[in-house]
Amino acid sequence: xxxxxxxxxxxxxxxxxxxxxxxxxxxxxxxxxxxxxxxxxxxxxxxxxxxxxxxxxxxxxxxxxxxxxxxxxxxxxxxxxxxxxxxxxxxxxxxxxxxxxxxxxxxxxxxxxxxxxxxxxxxxxxxxxxxxxxxxxxxxxxxxxxxxxxxxxxxxxxxxxxxxxxxxxxxxxxxxxxxxxxxxxxxxxxxxxxxxxxxxxxxxxxxxxxxxxxxxxxxxxxxxxxxxxxxxxxxxxxxxxxxxxxxxxxxxxxxxxxxxxxxxxxxx
Amino acid sequence: xxxxxxxxxxxxxxxxxxxxxxxxxxxxxxxxxxxxxxxxxxxxxxxxxxxxxxxxxxxxxxxxxxxxxxxxxxxxxxxxxxxxxxxxxxxxxxxxxxxxxxxxxxxxxxxxxxxxxxxxxxxxxxxxxxxxxxxxxxxxxxxxxxxxxxxxxxxxxxxxxxxxxxxxxxxxxxxxxxxxxxxxxxxxxxxxxxxxxxxxxxxxxxxxxxxxxxxxxxxxxxxxxxxxxxxxxxxxxxxxxxxxxxxxxxxxxxxxxxxxxxxxxxxxxxxxxxxxxxxxxxxxxxxxxxxxxxxxxxxxxxxxxxxxxxxxxxxxxxxxxxxxxxxxxxxxxxxxxxxxxxxxxxxxxxxxxxxxxxx
Numbered sequence: 174x175x176x177x178x179x180x181x182x183x184x185x186x187x188x189x190x191x192x193x194x195x196x197x198x199x200x201x202x203x204x205x206x207x208x209x210x211x212x213x214x215x216x217x218x219x220x221x222x223x224x225x226x227x228x229x230x231x232x233x234x235x236x237x238x239x240x241x242x243x244x245x246x247x248x249x250x251x252x253x254x255x256x257x258x259x260x261x262x263x264x265x266x267x268x269x270x271x272x273x274x275x276x277x278x279x280x281x282x283x284x285x286x287x288x289x290x291x292x293x294x295x296x297x298x299x300x301x302x303x304x305x306x307x308x309x310x311x312x313x314x315x316x317x318x319x320x321x322x323x324x325x326x327x328x329x330x331x332x333x334x335x336x337x338x339x340x341x342x343x344x345x346x347x348x349x350x351x352x353x354x355x356x357x358x359x360x361x362x363x364x365x366x367x368x369x370x371x372x373x374x375x376x377x378x379x380x381x382x383x384x385x386x387x388x389x390x391x392x393x394x395x396x397x398x399x400x401x402x403x404x405x406x407x408x409x410x411x412x413x414x415x416x417x418x419x420x421x422x423x424x425x426x427x428x429x430x431x432x433x434x435x436x437x438x439x440x441x
Numbered sequence: 442x443x444x445x446x447x448x449x450x451x452x453x454x455x456x457x458x459x460x461x462x463x464x465x466x467x468x469x470x471x472x473x474x475x476x477x478x479x480x481x482x483x484x485x486x487x488x489x490x491x492x493x494x495x496x497x498x499x500x501x502x503x504x505x506x507x508x509x510x511x512x513x514x515x516x517x518x519x520x521x522x523x524x525x526x527x528x529x530x531x532x533x534x535x536x537x538x539x540x541x542x543x544x545x546x547x548x549x550x551x552x553x554x555x556x557x558x559x560x561x562x563x564x565x566x567x568x569x570x571x572x573x574x575x576x577x578x579x580x581x582x583x584x585x586x587x588x589x590x591x592x593x594x595x596x597x598x599x600x601x602x603x604x605x606x607x608x609x610x611x612x613x614x615x616x617x618x619x620x621x622x623x624x625x626x627x628x629x630x631x632x633x634x635x636x637x638x639x640x641x642x643x644x645x646x647x648x649x650x651x652x653x654x655x656x657x658x659x660x661x662x663x664x665x666x667x668x669x670x671x672x673x674x675x676x677x678x679x680x681x682x683x684x685x686x687x688x689x690x691x692x693x694x695x696x697x698x699x700x701x702x703x704x705x706x707x708x709x710x711x712x713x714x715x716x717x718x719x720x721x722x723x724x725x726x727x728x729x730x731x732x733x734x735x736x737x738x739x740x741x742x743x744x745x746x747x748x749x750x751x752x753x754x755x756x757x758x759x760x761x762x763x764x765x766x767x768x769x770x771x772x773x774x775x776x777x778x779x780x781x782x783x784x785x786x787x788x789x790x791x792x793x794x795x796x797x798x799x800x
Contacts (some may be wrong), residue, residue, distance in 0.1 A: 203633060205648040231598065234633040240506070250639055254646045256627035258509050258640035261532055264502035267494075271506025272627075274490040279629050297502070337483060350460040 174259045203234065205256050211249060214414035215371035216404030217313050219371040220380070221284070224311065225253065227384045228280075232399070237280040240269040242289035245319045249284070264319075266301035266397075269308045280391055282336025287317035289315040291353050293325070298353070298399075302425040305362030305396035309387045312353070312399065315406035316425050320390075323409040324333045329427040334411065350428060354401045359436035364395025370403040372418035376431065386436065395437045403429060444609040449574040449599070452610045453543065454483045456581035459614055462541070463489035464499040464507035464514035470522045472601035473653030477570065477647060479502055495639065497525035497706055501542070501778035505529050508538045509640050517543030523559070523596075530594045531560020535642035537586035537625070542566070542596045545604040548769070549692060552747035555596045556721040562642070563659065566594040567673060568720040572606045572696035580718070582615040585798050589620050591669055598720060601695045601777040611669050620699035669722055677716045677725035680706055681731040684689035684713030687793050689728065689752055690741040691717050694767070694782065701788045711739035712791060720748070720764050732756050739794050742767040743782055766790040 183213045199209040203225040208351035211218055228237055239257035241250050242265045249258045260268040273281040279417035287360050290312045298310060317335055320322040325335040325342060328350050332341040342350075355416040365387050369380030380402055387398040403425050453476060457465070461653045465480040467473070477493065484491040490507075507514035516526060523530075523544045526678035533540035542559075544551055544761065555568040567587050571577035578585060588595040627719030631637045635649045644658025645651070653661060677695075681687055690698040702714040715731050717724050732738045738756050740749040746765050752757040765782075766787075770779030781787065 194548070205635065208648075235629055237632065238510075238627055238629045250641060251645050251651075254637045254647070254649075255632045255634060256638050258506075259642075260505070261528055264529075265497065267499045267502035268506035268563055268621050270492070271466070271503040271508070272510050274503075275464060275490075275510040275512045275514075276509045296495055297499055300499060304492075310608060393505070402693060 200227055204254050205254050209252065211245055212408040213233050214405055214407040214417045215245065216315065216371045216406070216417070219377060220313050220402045221241070221246060221249050222312070223377065223381045223384050224282070225371070226441070227381060227388060228349070231388055233280050233384065233388065237410050238272055238283065239278065240265045240272065240281070240283045242283065242285035242294065243288055243320065244286035244289055245422065246284055246286065246313055247320070257361070263289050264297055265289070265294065266297040266306070266310060269300055270304070273308050274304060277307070282309040282311065282387060284311050285313070287312060287316060288326040291351050292327040292355045295351065295353070302357050302360050302363050302397045305393050305426055307396060308397040309391045309400070312401045313404045314401050314425065314429065315404045315409060317406055317409040319406045319409040324410065328353070330424050333424055337416070352429070354399055354429070357397070357399050363435060364437040365390040365398035367433040368401040368403070368429055369430050370431055372403070372405060372421055373414045378433070384432065384439070386392070390436070390438065401429070443726070444611050446477065446607060446609050448606070449577060449603045449606055450573050451479045452612070453577050453597070454579040455583050455612050457585070458483050458487045460582040460585040460613060461513050462515055462585060463512040463703055464486070464504060465489070465516065466492040466494045468494050469518045470498045470519045470520060471521045471523070472547070472604045473517050475604050476543055476545060479696045481485040490613060495576070497522040498529070501526040505533060507537055508540050509627050512621040513539070513541070515541035515543060517545070520544060520546045520554060523551065523554060523763045527560040530557065530566055531562045532596040532642055534560065534566065534638045535562045535563025537592040538640060539592055539779045541584055541588055541600070542594065544596055545599045545601065546698040547601070547767060548740050548771055548778055549600065549694060551598060552691070552720060552742065552744060555598050555604065555722070556751070559594070559596065563663055564593065565737055566596045567591070567669060567722070568596045568598055568599040569718060570692035570720050572601065572692060572699070572716065574603060574606060574610055577603055577613055578612060580608060581618070586617045586620070587673060591665060592625070593665070593669070595740040596764065600693055600776065602782070605664035636698050667692060673719060674722040674724040674727070675718040676727050677718060678727070678731050679703070680713035680715065681735070683711060684735050684738055685711040685798060686711065686713075686737040686791065687732045687735045687741045688741055688791060689716070689748070690714065691720060691748060693778070694741055694743060695783060697784055697787055701716070701784050701791065705788065710795070712795070722754070723751045725751065727753065729757060730756045732762070736762065737794055737796055738763045739766045739791060740764070741787060741790070742777055743770050745769050766794055
């Protein structure tokens with residue numbers, strides 16, 4: 174059984190001799206290292222931390238298997254202390270279908286981005302949802318292909334500037350974004366759909382509750398769960414690092430309102 | 442010996458169950474549809490899962506996920522559908538997940554697909570081509586064994602005759618050596634111990650248990666495929682000791698050629714045959730040895746000339762010896778083997794080629 178590392182408390186009555194290098198450890202135990210090569214201001218590590226903390230809090234450390242898609246978050250394949258596979262682009266819901274059907278006693282979850290899930294893998298997520306697979310899918314939505322350097326995805330919002338929609342996404346030319354979470358919330362076979370964000374402390378706390386609830390619904394076998402998490406990508410948006418949260422609320426936030434879209438919890 | 446009358450698709454499905462296949466997911470496509478129908482009955486009966494997938498990509502990636510947990514898993518289609526699976530077949534080779542693919546092909550047009558990588562990266566699937574249903578029962582079990590042994594992809598290549606012919610079948614378990622435990626399979630049991638596992642085609646490993654990295658991973662894989670190429674070739678030959686003409690054919694074509702050659706031998710013609718059972722690895726050295734004394738090497742395949750490349754690669758003096766006697770031949774639907782797959786036609790083509798020897 175894993176025990177949570179207690180947070181170091183600075184004793185103000187007895188000041189330390191020298192400045193502590195680190196005042197607190199925020200590293201979830203399920204990370205082998207907190208080092209990563211993601212850009213400053215990226216929202217993805219925060220989202221991953223919420224998932225890993227929740228797994229530990231729910232005593233699911235040895236009871237879960239992760240399937241990663243292709244995106245910047247793929248780097249956590251090597252640092253998460255979890256049995257996982259980084260599968261082909263967009264196919265995580267199919268891959269995890271095979272895993273869950275063979276290991277129904279395990280909690281199976283996917284880590285995908287909007288490019289992975291909405292662009293490349295739309296068929297797989299929709300059909301896994303329709304089949305009512307008991308898996309939990311996380312979509313880290315920043316409206317851009319971050320890993321390849323800022324191109325338009327199927328979830329890029331109208332007006333969004335990307336390397337392949339340089340004057341902003343124009344519906345007449347580029348078409349409209351796919352509101353995947355809304356789509357899934359109308360489908361049978363889906364037990365839980367929510368959209369969270371990691372742009373400030375309140376939204377992070379709210380999103381963590383969604384992660385917890387999504388895992389609960391899988392344990393209750395309520396069908397597929399989707400938690401879309403809006404994550405900052407200042408590099409892929411070509412905005413200053415510290416303006417990431419603000420830019421996100423102004424762009425993605427207006428197209429993708431936060432909140433729970435579906436919960437087949439049945440009073441739990 | 443318990444003979445039962447059934448069609449090839451049913452026999453292959455039963456052989457897969459016999460081999461311990463617990464997962465099958467595929468998309469229907471003639472002439473592989475019968476296999477999916479049979480699997481959808483037989484796999485659940487044996488405690489497994491069969492999913493009628495949304496696409497070939499969905500189906501093969503489900504099988505890849507199921508195989509990643511350590512269970513035997515397969516997908517299947519027809520050549521066109523198998524081409525949609527090629528990204529996953531390459532992935533299985535490169536992330537070292539045992540994956541079995543059944544290709545009930547339209548004619549014999551998928552030799553290249555089955556032997557030239559069948560996907561991205563440098564890996565190759567082990568490809569077996571049974572001549573008839575009885576051999577398919579054996580090779581189905583063998584391909585599950587070999588893909589587990591080497592942690593790679595494997596393809597069983599059949600056609601409409603194999604899938605749809607009804608014959609009496611004896612479903613005997615093959616006597617195969619034991620395999621090492623699948624300690625690489627992901628089931629969550631190592632989570633949080635610092636020894637958790639990752640399956641990924643670039644060989645990065647984990648932070649605490651690093652893999653070899655992309656370059657060394659690919660070098661290691663190349664060595665593994667070289668080992669398979671040296672050790673796992675299988676073939677069948679007859680009358681090659683003194684044959685003036687050796688006919689090379691695979692799969693169903695091999696069965697027809699075997700019949701024709703035996704018939705001609707009885708009448709005193711100096712003819713033999715050579716049938717690769719594994720298309721990859723190709724039994725090249727054996728073929729060279731079997732054809733060294735022959736004046737003619739005749740390649741019979743129902744396509745525009747694919748296996749003939751491998752024959753030319755391995756037969757000494759191939760410029761003077763090797764000739765194609767097959768060709769493209771479909772029925773009117775385009776789904777099935779055409780009139781060229783017929784014993785009298787094959788015999789006529791062999792005799793015509795041999796006449797040039799007397800001239």
